[in-house]
Amino acid sequence: MTIKNQYKDILPFIGLVIFALLFACIGEWRPFFFDIDEPKYVTAALEMARSGDWLHPMFGGLPRMEKPPLPYWLAAPLFKIFGTAFSDGTLLFIARIPAILSSVLTIVATYLIGKRLYSTKTGILAALFLTIAPPFKIEGMMLKADIIYTAAVTWATYFYLRRFQGDKSTVNSLAASLATALGVLTKGPFALAPLAGYMMAELLREKPSKNYFISIIKRSGSVLRRETSTILLGVVLGCGPFLLWIWSASSPEINYFSGMISDAAKNTLHIENQALLFLGSFFFYLSEITIIFFPLGALSIGAIHTLLKYGQSKFSEKNIILWTSLFYLILCIFLYRLRAHRYFLPILPLLSVITVNWILTASRDKFFKKLFIFGNVLITGTAVFIGSAVLYTGQISTNLWENAQITNYSSALLPFALASFLLAAVTIISAAKYYHKPLTYLAISFLTLLAVYPFYFNAAPGIGPDNKFLPKPLIGVNLANYAEKNIPPNCLFIASESTLRNNPDLHFFMRNLTKRTEDGYLAALTFDVNNFNNLIMAPVVARTMLEANSSFAKASPLYKTISNNKFRKSVLILSGNELTQLYRNSIYFSKIFSAPAASIPIQGMNISWNNELFYVVFMKGL
Known part of the structure; x- marks a missing residue:
């Protein structure tokens, strides 16, 4: 390869990485959480950095058993390096650096897969479109x-693709296993999907003479013997670090293994009619492919059809893409009880590659034209629907799931709606005019969608010109501001489990208050009228409540904090319903709801962008 040809590949790649990094940073300084799960990760990483305990992820001083520890391991060192004495927005940006880097790594792996399967042009374009795809951008924030x-399994897919194409080196196999191990440390054994896709591709490397089942049976013996080392490396090295962590972190008091099994069962247990559930999941993820993965998704139908139907390509290296994607879909449709955009994320890099290649290389026959027109009509309809919905409701989506009110019609709502309508118009015109010029069509589609993002972020929640949060102040921030001004140090802050389950961001926003007590936490306790009556008079009651509610309570940092500190008073954060129950049944009625007591209403937007009202209840003069 000449120096000129080397630069021909390297310069676009460098430009891609720079663009991906800059685009991934957009919006990351926003001082709020994009969904209900993110504060759990951020708070657990903060607690890990504060305690120095890297084996036991904690949330609110109690074991967080839902997920393996890699996200916390990536974020906690950043808090150690940069510190935590920052504003909410800056601290959240620091916490999101692993997400930014994971987005860029996924983009790079997508480019390499596209280049290896098809061409440098396909790799660059597929990676660019993945970068600006709304679900990828939002989840990557x-x-x-x-x-x-997603980053881990996309890289694992790339290394297994290299092996399928002939790179049998130990280094490549170890790289695939390392990527798998990172995926398992993030989300458990689901990260073995690329290995499963590779094995199925090997079993069907050659076109079957009669049917798939007979071909698999005939080839299975020789393939398994030849790929024994690959399977062992993938399974043993891939799952080894995860199992080692489970063994090291678990104890009779805190068993992370049983906790994760329980959580997995909860997320995969189907209590509804299974046929209806699977059918609903199928249509949900079909909409993900065609609509949510904008704008390529609507055109992916043609790409998938072509890949499945035509030629020997089904039995070449493209087979890995098909089988790996199929395993992800099986997990999404038949395993997960919940339906969510995030489950679809690992398919997007593979879908980007095959769809861009289809647009670039497919013959412009009548069938292509039908699929191409149908796809662009869907794209146009989606853009028109989004603009119309924003105009009608006055709301904009923050995470493709929940909507926030737009406060300014002329400077935020209307410009975004008009940008959506313009996107629809440009899409349909470019599709009609540049039907035979795929590069021009893709360039226009990319630049048009990219131009919509400034209007989106202008309309989305954020800090306004007067330094106030829009659309309304967050209730977590309001609570923290009130408590910082009016609550003395050395108080135990307590909220019910249900309140903190629905508002996990309270842990983050009140972190500076709880830190005033060494190793302090916002305690989550099961709401019980009698116990909460006693709590307001005696903070030590929280210790007894923890013992009764949890088998691992005595080993938790929250329990040790309550035991080792003599708190001056309890400060209860109650919902309106909880306060009413306490009011009606209080044995300390005259003390709590008379002059010596305070019951302060705090309003604001909760994490789902709905108006919320809490009451801060505490005894004065204690």
Whole structure:
């Protein structure tokens, strides 16, 4: 390869990485959480950095058993390096650096897969479109397991693709296993999907003479013997670090293994009619492919059809893409009880590659034209629907799931709606005019969608010109501001489990208050009228409540904090319903709801962008 040809590949790649990094940073300084799960990861990483205990992820001083520890391991060192004495927005940006880097790594892996399967042009364009795809951008803005998991399994797919194409080196196999191990440390054994896709591709490397089942049976013996080392490396090295962590972190008091099994069962247990559940999941993820993965998704139908139907390509290296994607879909449709955009994330890099290649290389026959027109009509309809919905409701989506009110019609709402309508018009015109010029069509589609993002972020929640949060102040911030001004140090802050389950961001926003007590926490306790009556008079009651509610209570940092500190008073954060129950049944009625007591209403927006009202209840003069 000449120096000129080397630069021909390297310069676009460098430009891609720079663009991906800059685009991934957009919006990351926003001082709020994009969904209900992100504060759990951020708070657990903060607590890990504060305690120095890297084996036991904690949330609110109690074991967080839902996910493996890699997201916390990536974020906690950043808090150690940079510190935590920052504003909410800056601290959240620091916490989201692993998500930013995972997004860029996924983009790079997508480019390499596209280049290896098809061409440098396909790799660059597929990576660019993935970068600006709304679900990828939004999920990539959050410190969560999903974007880190997506980066890991996309790289594992790339290394297994290299092996399928002839790179049998030990280094490549170890790299695939390492990527798998990172995925398992993020989301458990689901990260073995690329290995499963590779094995199925090997079993069907050659076109079957009669049917798939017979071909698999005939080839299975020789393939398994030849790939024994690959399977062992993938499973043993891939799952080894995760199992080692489970063994090291678990104890009779705190068993992370049983906790994760329980959480997995909860997320995969189907209590509804299974046929209806699977059918609903199928249509949900079909909409993900065609609509949510904008704008390529609507055109992916043609790409998938072509890949499945035509030629020997089904039995070449493209087979890995098909089988790996199929395993992800099986997990999404038949395993997960919940339906969520994030489960679809690992398919997007593979879908980008095959769809861009289809647009670039497919013959412009009548069938292509039908699929191309149908796809662009869907794209146009989606853009028109989004603009119309924003105009009608006055709301904009923050995470493709929940909507926030737009406060300014002329400077925020209307410009975004008009940008959506313009996107629809440009899409349909470019599709009609540049049907035979795929590069021009893709360039226009990319630049048009990219131009919509400034209007989106202008309309989305954020800090206004007067330094106030829009659309309304967050209730977590309001609570923290009130408590900082009016509550003395050395108080135990307590909220019910249900309140903190629905508002996990309270842990983050009140972190500076709880830190005033060494190793302090916002305690989550099961609401009980009698116990909460006693709590307001005696903070030590929280210790007894923890013992009764949890088998691992005595080993938790929250329990040790309550035991080792003599708190001056309890400060209860109650919902209106909880306060009413306490009011009606209080044995300390005259003390709590008379002059010596305070019951302060605090309003604001909760994490779902709905108006929320809490009451801060405490005894004066104690």
